[in-house]
Amino acid sequence: MSKIHVSTQVNGDQVEFLCEPEETLLDVLRDHLNLTGAKEGCGTGDCGACSVTIDGRLVAACLVLGAEVEGSAVETVEGIGAPDALHPLQRQILQHAALQCGICTPGIIVAAKALLAQNPDPSEQEVRYWLAGNLCRCTGYDKIIRAVLAAAGEMRGENP
Amino acid sequence: MSKQEFKILGTRPIRPDGLDKVTGKAMFGADKSATGMLHARILRSPHAHAEIISIDTSKAKALPGVKAVITGADFDDVENRWTRYTMQNCMAQGRALYDGHAIAAVAATSKKIAGAALKLIEVEYKILPHVTDVDEAMQPGAPLLHEGVKARKLGDDVSGNTVGYYSFGHGDVDAGFAKADEVIERRFKTAATHQGYIEPQACLADLGADGRGALWCTTQGHYMVRETCAEILGIDASQLRVTASEIGGGFGGKTTVFIEPVALKLSQKSGRPVKLVMSREEVFRATGPTMSASMDVKIGMGKDGKITAGHARLRYQGGAFPYNMVMMGAMSAFACYDLENVQSEGWDVMTNRPKMISYRAPGAPMAVYGVESVIDELCQKLGLDPIEVRLLNAAKEGTKSSYGPRFKAIGLVEALKAAKAHPHYSAPLPANTGRGVACGFWFNFGGQVSVSMAINTDGTVNLIEGNPDIGGSRASISMMAAEALGIPFERIRTIVGDTASVGFSDVTDGSRVTFAVGIATINAAKAAIRELCKRAAMIWEIDEDAVEWVDGTARPTGHNAGDFPPMSLAEIAATSGKTGGPIAGHHEGAPDKAGVSFGVHLVDLEVDPETGFTSIKRYTAFQDVGKAIHPAYVEGQIQGGAVQGIGWALNEEYIYGADGRLQNPGFLDYRIPVASDLPMIDAVIIEVPNPGHPYGVRGCGETAIVPPLAAVANGVAQAVGVRLFELPMSPPKILKAL
Amino acid sequence: MRYVVAKDSREVVDLLMEDKANLLLAGGTDVLVRMRLDERYPDRIIDIKKIPGVAEITEESGGFRIGAAVSGAQMGEHSQLKALWPGVVEAVELIGSTQVQGRATMAGNLCNGSPAADSVPAMLAAQAVARVEGPEGVSDQPVLALLDAPGQTKLGKAEFITSIFLPARPNLAGDAYLRFIPRTEMDIAVASAGVSLVLDEAGIVIEASVALGAVAPTAVMVSGAAQALIGTRLEAAPLQACAAACAAACSPIDDKRGTIEFRTKVAGVMACRAAITAYQRAGGQP
CATH class of the missing domain: 3.10.20.30 (Beta-grasp domain)
Known part of the structure; x- marks a missing residue:
């Protein structure tokens, strides 16, 4: 050994x-x-x-x-994110209150970042299927999905 | 209670612990380590019920790197029988009572060595007959879990596993049924479901031979942990300092101990800090799921929709030890309605399953599922609108509840009216689609609470409270402190103190934290304000009573009004060193006017007639929360509760084989809803202020899991024209029924 | 346990010939789960990902050779492969989560030996061929010939799969895979079907293959179901006959994931629906 x-x-x-x-x-x-x-x-x-x-x-x-x-x-x-500037996903998750206990949050951020790297403009369904392997028991996913869509919009340079 | 105007309540600030949680810094139960730390593992019973003839740990002890091995024999008996049950659930004594029951534990220098040591422990079992079904466990002659604990009022027609019996109600149900135009009676079954928190139980224990120790753990109540562990280990509560980690979900599942006494004992024996983290499989096999249920519900209704009588008989199984949770179900069953004749009875039953522990509104979802299903069927049969019927029978202020007390101001009628007026209720329904409606109720609790607030000389405020923050409560508590003091939210820092830093606080449960800690916070702020006013009076050299606190400033009042410019909290605090020392406020109490909460859920769902697959298409939840302090987190509670209820209705279940072993101890086959299973969940907040709270707050966490079971079942019945009486309504069951 | 990174196939075969408990590691999404749940570790884990070519998709004779360590995500990102064999790719892409897709391989899915493996019915319908290396050298074996029993394949001692070949397609061909699970994602198939069709200019099915998963000890080819579709435009009657043939071919078990009755009924439903998708992909208009 x-x-x-x-x-x-x-x-x-x-x-x-x-x-x-x-x-x-x-x-x-x-x-x-x-x-x-x-x-x-x-x-x-x-x-x-x-x-x-x-x-x-x-x-x-x-x-x-x-x-x-x-x-x-x-x-x-x-x-992910810099000390003085959170990644848009991190910021949108906070702004949307898209976490309760926060245990799934790191995984959601990493997974969503990988999604947006290959698909900058995902539909709600695409986000839901991409994140199907990231279980969240607190939020019912609603605010997480909204936060990811908002972050995608922000990263595309759209106004919130 | 008139509507109040607020500056901070009702806004949506970023939660104070948010940054740590999006950057990975937040420390959860398994994230802490200590120098010299050992890793512990637990050996678990492979049998549903067995006598432990012998345990030979000598080979495990001899393995290099193993520092301590314990079994049930290492724990002395305790006086309190409820603590004894908890202890025997943490480590079996004499008998293994369920598949997964802890038999022995090892602490070693690595996880790998601890795992290898488990395989060297030799246990001789004598397998005993087992029972996992509630109705079978109640039968006389069923395998008995414990002697001498049968509920006193029960006769020979039920077995000794039946440990509780409760009955609530009023009026004459037989007379009520006689008056009905239609009476329906149905038998329902619901499976046991697990809280499904994503963070497994984890702790880091350090206990010396002198009985002094520290414990870090993921829990909903670190004072509960301290007291339970101190009792089990025979040490003084004062000597065990328990710190609650960030908690990765609980939903009631972390309101007791499973591993902490084991880790402490291993630490005491080895003289080293011990980390003990459960695997997901252990979480499913050995931590509390909720009860499964078998129920009979009978309701009579007039042609006009008026309920003439309701009767529910609830049989819950709660696993391998005595418990008393069916009471909550019996009290909740008919709580939504103003009934002349109502009776609900409940039986608590033990089986060879893991000891139940609360799961969000414990006991209520299944009872309400039965009642709301029968009401729906009556509405269908009589051709009545399900919301109209519920409005006709709805409980309101002054209603004598089905469990006794009269309701104060409540918001069920408001929630029903909001549901009826919502575009969802009138939207067209495509083929194979059904729309389900159901109501739900939860009590909400108050309980013991301690808050300590310090005013800093720079005008900021530190607040210490004793309730683990499970869903953003530090935000709501900071908001209430800011509102009460009249200062910006950002100037407050709220922390969850350890057991050595603030007074006792009950467990974070019963949707009590924003209510009870809120009251304590407001009272602590009042105490601080009194002191702030006193200091201002001292500076101005006027009478203490001649100072009032307005918008975060002290102002002279009465005949002194206008004599001095207002002094801010920061200005008074800055000179506190010269006016008598630090300024602080604290409050300890046990507020009890929590204010019950009601919800109404609407769901549109589609059933695939060829496969029985149910797909949730639209979901709207209406709930009276009294006052939403931080509406985004209130919506989150409603959305999360609704989705847990959807999981319960459709796919979640504990599956036992004929051998009494759990067949699905993992997230692969214990199927909680995933993101792609769901639509957005529209949460509609209704605010009928709770007269028992200065800001009108009602608990909001639990109610939302109560209506979905029936809402989904009613939707399925509408969609396919056949009603199922068993949860979960998994595709094979639906397809079979078609 | 030892961890060995194999440089080439020869080394893998040599290691497998030694009298040790070996496990091959490509994506690891089954191997690591099993090691974790059983707490049993082999003497040696042999990582095959660094073998030249094994992590690549290459065009060959109008078809595609999929290396044994190619992940589901790689297959999903390969637009020509996806255009040629959409059913096979969608089957592979249904295995596990996005995270699992980053690692899981089609060859591993086959070697795991699960009757419910998603890619296997699709590979059967596609008449996929595995390239096997072993002590006797290299051989090409139809995937069907490798199916044996739950948890095992017919691979011999020291044999392993280095790639799987998906052949060229005529015009007017299409395939599809569908599975039933209780949720929308993250489950093991309760019943599944892979269908491959070739049409003539008139939209009539001239070649068909239908395979089912999770309804027997291994995935099964249902020639009766394929026959029912040949010569038709997937009208109601042939679809009904296809479903009946599927039901007749089922010998499933009752377990925590589904009942015999349910699996038998739903297998036919999946097959018919997959057939309609395959038909549309082939250019037909049902």
Whole structure:
């Protein structure tokens, strides 16, 4: 039993870590890199709370081995928005009160950002299907969907 | 109560904890670690009911990295029987009572070693007969969960699993049925559903041999956690400092302890901090779902739509330990209506399932589902408009409720009228589509509360309260403090204090926080204002009584009026060091005039006649909330409750096999609604002020889960012309009925 | 457990030949879930994603070769593939969430051996062919020939799939996949159907294949259902016959996801609806 040395990029920073072969990317982020923004809601890819991107591709961090991200670029919620300027998704989620407990919020932001990167003008249905794997038990999704649509509009330069 | 004018209440500011929650900084239960920390895991019973003959932990203890192993034998008995049940639910003693019941626990230097150690624990079980269905569990001769706990008033016709019996009502129901033009009686069944919070239970415990400790956990009530754990561990409450993490959803499911006493015991034994995080599978198998129900509902109605009598018999199962929640169902069943003759009875029953815990308006949704379904069927049969009939029978101010007290000012009639006038109610319906209507009710609670408010010398305010913020309450509390003090919202910072920093507060439940903490906040502000006025009087050298507080400033009044320019809170606070020291206000109390709340829901849904698939097309929820402090979060409560109810109606259920094991302990097969299942949920806020709150607030969190079960069932009945009497109305059941 | 990144197929076969408990990792969306839920780990997990070509979609003889590590998202973004085999792509895209799509592969879906695997009925209808590498070298095997039983395939010792080939299509051809789930997303198919059709100029079906999922121990081809559609323009009677043939081909189980009765009825409904979509995609107007 030996640990694996992994060199990768997380939120733009070059990082190195040692992990057990069975540890997931989510374990690595939370337990080794102190990035607890991605949450474990299920550990089986059913809830989306651990959403991150690897080389721009949206994935569930609980379904990726830590060892697999060698040489990749990982982005988590901690890498979204600047200290003095939130990402439009973050700002619209706050303005729309699109969170109650907030546990699903990091995953929703990461997932919605990935959507808007490939589809800047999604319909309500497109947002709903894209986010179907991000479970929220508090809001009934209404305000989340509105916030994502508003952020998309803002990013397209439309007036709110 | 006349409508008040407010400056801050009713606006929609950004919540104070918002930034941390959109940047990933907010610390939830599993997000905290400590140096030297161990990881704990729990071994769980694979059997629905078994005697634990022996547990051999020697191999697990011998595994390198394992620092402590505990079983039920490590917990001493406690005096209070309800605490004992909680303890025995956290760790079985003698018998495993359900699939998933905790048998032993391990703390080790890594999660991996803890997991490996679990496999080395050898448990010898003697399998016992089990029962998971409520009607079977009530039968005499059913496998018995506990001896000697049968409700006293019950006879030999029911088994010893029947631990509670309640009856409410008035009038003569038989006479009422005799007067009816139409009487319908139906038997209903509803499945157990889980709160489904996305954050599993998690804690970080540190308890020394001296009985002093600290506990970080995700909970709806850290004082409850402190007191329960202190009792179970035999330590002083004062010595256990409990901090509530940010909480990732609860809906009632985090109003008790499941893992905290285990983590504390492991910490005490190992001398190290211990982190214990449940997996999703453990959450489903071992934390409380709500009750499943079997019910008989009989209602009589005149041709004019007047209900002449109503009778409900509710049998709830609440899992492996005594509980008393059917009472809420029996009280809620007919609460929406002003009835001459009404009776509701309820039986609490134990089964080999996880111990129930509250789920949003606990006990009410299923009872109201039965009643609202029968009313709908009567309306169909008599050709009456379902809203008109409900208006004709609606409870109003002065109505003697079906559970006893007379209602004060309430808003059911207003909600029904708003529903009737809404464009949704008159919109055309396409083929295979039905429109369901249903009402719902919840009591709302007050309870014990403590608030401490400090006025800072820069004119800002710190407020400490003791109720975990589960859906934005720090925002609403800051708003009420700002309104009461007359200062901007941004100048207040509200935090949820740990158990060592502010007085006792009841659990965040019963939709009580904005109501009860609100009252305490307003009273704390009043106390601070008294002191602020006193300081102004001192500065002006006038009588204390000659100062009044207007728009955030002290002003001379009476014969001193106009003598001095008004002094702001900031100005008075700035010199507080010279006028007698820090200025603060606090309030401790137990407000009890929470004010009941009613809702009316409208749903349009389409049923696919070839597959039985139900698709929600349009949803509008009307609810009396008294006064919406932060309307966006009030809408959120209504929307979230409605969607949980939709899930309950259509797809959510605990599925047990013949072996008594839970078959769907995961989000894959325990199907909560996903974003693509739903349309927008239109929340319409009705404001009939609660006379029991200075700003008119009623609780708003729970009522919204009560109407949807029947609203959806009534919609399905309209859409396909066949009525189902069992929830969830999953596609196979609907297709079979067609 | 050890984690090994294979450089080429030969290395995978050599590793698989050793007497160890191995698991192959491509997208990992089944493998990691199983390891997590069972808490059982193999001796070795072999990551095949770095094998040259295995993560690529390449055009070949008018069809497309889909590498074993190509994700559902990659397939969905490939417009020519989607135009040629829309039914197969939509089947793959139904597996799990968007997050799962970022990783899940069609080959993995096949190898997982689930009777309810979404891509398998679509692949059967498309007459997809898997390229298998093993101790004896490379061979091409129809997907149908690899189906065995719940949780297993007919792949031999040290054999693994490196790609799946979707053949060229004539004009006036279309395919479609439909599944029934209790929600709109995030569920396992309760009954599903893949249909592929070829029409003549008059809009008459001249070739058809119909496959069902989740109604038998493996996905099944229903030749009776296909026969019912051939020579028709999908009028009511042939569709009815198609549904009846589907029902007759079902041997499902009762479980937490659906009943025998429900699955049997709904399989035919899915097949008929998928047939109509495939027909429209082929240019027909029902």
